[in-house]
Amino acid sequence: MRTGLWLLLIGLLVSGPALSQRSDRAVVDAFEGRIKGLTRAIDTARTVQECAEISANIDALEDQYRPERDLLDKALYPDDFVQTMQKVRDRLKVRQADLGVVETQFARITELELRVVELTEQVSGLTAENAKLIADVDRLTQNISLLGAQAVADQRMIDSLRTVLKKLQQNLSARDKLIFALVDSIFVQYGKPGMDLTDLEKRGVLAKLERRDALTSIKRAIAENLYLLESTALKGSDFAEIARQQKAFQAQWQGLGPKLAEVYYTEKRKKNELALVDSMLARWTAKTDERVWAALGDLFKEKGFVLEPFADGEQFTASFLKMMDAEVRNDRNEQSAVRMKLFTNFDTNLWIPELKTGWMPTLVETGKLTAGQVEQVEEKVEEWRRAVAGISWITYVLIAAIVGVLAWVILRLFVWKPKPAKQGG
Amino acid sequence: MRTAFVLLLVFFLGLFGCSSLTLRPADFAWPVEQVVKVDAKGMANVMRYSFTMNVKPLLFEETGDSTNVARWSIRVLRDQRGFYFLTADGFKHVYVFKQADAELAIEERILIAEQGISGSALNQRAPHVELVREGAPAVKLSPDGIVEGGSK
Numbered sequence: 001m002r003t004g005l006w007l008l009l010i011g012l013l014v015s016g017p018a019l020s021q022r023s024d025r026a027v028v029d030a031f032e033g034r035i036k037g038l039t040r041a042i043d044t045a046r047t048v049q050e051c052a053e054i055s056a057n058i059d060a061l062e063d064q065y066r067p068e069r070d071l072l073d074k075a076l077y078p079d080d081f082v083q084t085m086q087k088v089r090d091r092l093k094v095r096q097a098d099l100g101v102v103e104t105q106f107a108r109i110t111e112l113e114l115r116v117v118e119l120t121e122q123v124s125g126l127t128a129e130n131a132k133l134i135a136d137v138d139r140l141t142q143n144i145s146l147l148g149a150q151a152v153a154d155q156r157m158i159d160s161l162r163t164v165l166k167k168l169q170q171n172l173s174a175r176d177k178l179i180f181a182l183v184d185s186i187f188v189q190y191g192k193p194g195m196d197l198t199d200l201e202k203r204g205v206l207a208k209l210e211r212r213d214a215l216t217s218i219k220r221a222i223a224e225n226l227y228l229l230e231s232t233a234l235k236g237s238d239f240a241e242i243a244r245q246q247k248a249f250q251a252q253w254q255g256l257g258p259k260l261a262e263v264y265y266t267e268k269r270k271k272n273e274l275a276l277v278d279s280m281l282a283r284w285t286a287k288t289d290e291r292v293w294a295a296l297g298d299l300f301k302e303k304g305f306v307l308e309p310f311a312d313g314e315q316f317t318a319s320f321l322k323m324m325d326a327e328v329r330n331d332r333n334e335q336s337a338v339r340m341k342l343f344t345n346f347d348t349n350l351w352i353p354e355l356k357t358g359w360m361p362t363l364v365e366t367g368k369l370t371a372g373q374v375e376q377v378e379e380k381v382e383e384w385r386r387a388v389a390g391i392s393w394i395t396y397v398l399i400a401a402i403v404g405v406l407a408w409v410i411l412r413l414f415v416w417k418p419k420p421a422k423q424g425g
Numbered sequence: 426m427r428t429a430f431v432l433l434l435v436f437f438l439g440l441f442g443c444s445s446l447t448l449r450p451a452d453f454a455w456p457v458e459q460v461v462k463v464d465a466k467g468m469a470n471v472m473r474y475s476f477t478m479n480v481k482p483l484l485f486e487e488t489g490d491s492t493n494v495a496r497w498s499i500r501v502l503r504d505q506r507g508f509y510f511l512t513a514d515g516f517k518h519v520y521v522f523k524q525a526d527a528e529l530a531i532e533e534r535i536l537i538a539e540q541g542i543s544g545s546a547l548n549q550r551a552p553h554v555e556l557v558r559e560g561a562p563a564v565k566l567s568p569d570g571i572v573e574g575g576s577k
Contacts, residue, residue: 021557023546024457025500074456077473 028075031065035084042092048101049189049204051092052109056117058088112189119182120212126175127217130224133168137231140164144233161233169238172225173245179217180252183209187259202266209263215273221249222280229287236295236302236354239288240362246288247366253281292368296359303350313369317376324380328387336388343388351381453507458547463497471501478529480511487516502547502554508532508568510554515541519556521568532568537575 038061041054062085065072072081079087096106140161147154186208190201197205209215228234229242257274264270293311300307307323310316326332330339360377363369461469467481480499485491502510509529512519518536522529537556544559553565553572565573 021563023557024548025460025546028457071456 024071024075027065027068027071031061031068031072032076034061035088038088039091042088042095045092045095046099047200047204048096048099048106048109049113049201049208051096051099051101052106052113052189053116053208054092055089055106055110056113058085058092059114060117061085109189112185116182116185116189116208116212119178119185123175123178123182123217126171126178127220130168130171130175133164133171134224134227136164137161137168141231141233158233162235165228165231165233165238168224168228169241169245172221172228173241175217176221176225176245176249176252179214179221180256182212182217183214183256183260186212186214197262199266202263205263206266206270209260215277218253218277219280222277222284225249226280226284226287229284229291234291234295236299237358239292239295240358243288243292243362243366243368246284250281250285253277289368292363292366299354299359300350303346303354305346305350313363313373317369317373320377321380324384327384328380330387339388343384347381347385451507452505452551453503454505454549454551455503456549458500458502458549460498460500463494463499465495467491467494469499469501474503483511483520487513487518500545500547502549504549504554504568505551506568510547510566512537512542512545512547512556514543514545516545517541519547519566521566523568533570535566535570537564 038054038058041050041057045051045054065081069081072084076084140157144154144157144161147157186205190197190205225242225246234242260274264274289312293316296316297307297310305323307316308319310319327339327342334342356378360369360374364371364374455474459471459473461471463469463480463484467479467484468477469480470477480497481491481494483499484494484497497513499511499513504510507524509522509524510519511522516537517539518534520531521533521535523532524530537558538561542556542558544557546557548555548557548563550565553567556564556566558564562574564571564575
């Protein structure tokens, strides 16, 4: 059964593209091969899910080869295209009847299977698109690197690279979601959690996951996300989204993990595959952390604030608080005006636009900082604000007091002349 | 005079009686080529159309070897007019044959590539036959030679 369906899938991948210079014989042979594969699959189907998958494959085959109908009508003998498809469908119906498949259940599962087919096509489409984007990124990066060596790297070229990277990032994110939706749709067909599946159903799920290249897609997704992280053209703001994406992927993988384990552990040789994904994911997590913290450090440097090196949330908090403490204590003994200027620079260029509204929520959302650490950071910023604003307030009070006294003296001397004492009468 | 008239009448009646009966049009085109494995005796059996031919002379003509014939797969396609087009991967030519009395007689040898054809396939593109191959544009052929797409 599995071999038959594998042949089907290979046929689907290999025979699909209709080239302008193609052999009619090859088209006919591929079609006939697919029909044979379907026939074998029908004869060995044992569950309603397998029947539903075959039904979806028959539909897909018919759609794929409809443009070749004229050729197939002439080449197939003694049947034509329509008769050939009908015969396969009739054979499936007979098999379903033999297996006692209930029509309503079959219809529902077929619908889910069609969704799986649709998702598979979307994943394949995005994978092909991503391969082109990655080739573009490689080419542009190489060009920029060559031109950079000659100090003539063109800004337009850098912008092009960034545009391609942005598109790649969006595609990767979209494909990640599709892959997990695809895996989920396969499990939904069985209508129960992985642990409640029978051995036969587990083998069925495993075969479907393999035919849809589910684990390969997951591994490819991680590898391509790692590739994206390697690009030197990414900016600080990109990493917030990348970290979010990585966290979402990890959460979805953790959700699916137990289900997949139930299925994959039915075969000894498959056990390592899940472990491999875990290890790849760990590498992606570590790399994302490394790049995120480095990007945050670079952001501080870019804005003129130097923090001690940090590589995780705890170190960042400690480093940030240390810098803030130094400012609050005014270790450099700076004038209040200078301190005020520095704080204003921090507040308007770094804290409000970048950290408070961008990085902090993302770091909390992605689990890199705790809410408590953010609270500490925010409190310290407020402390610095008060320290700087406090000096200024006293100054203003003093100035106001002096101005008040001067005003009182002037009024006393020139405006408020004391009334002459009444003559005694 | 009467004898002359009778003789003339007999002549014309004989002429009509001997004239061939023609069924026209007839379309001999196969929808797709047949790829047939040559056996150790050099015979190629086109099962779909129930005919067999000895391709040893063809292989000898093309390769100079008529002993190791079993490794070959011959591509055969019949065009609308009934000519047989034969070629194979590694051949330099496409051969055009016409049917004769228990034999196929050569009509034309069409040179395609001196270094040999690879990834070849024959397609029915009536009224012509199309040859597709790897790394080169498709060529349209007629029993007389290249019609379109080749250097010849």
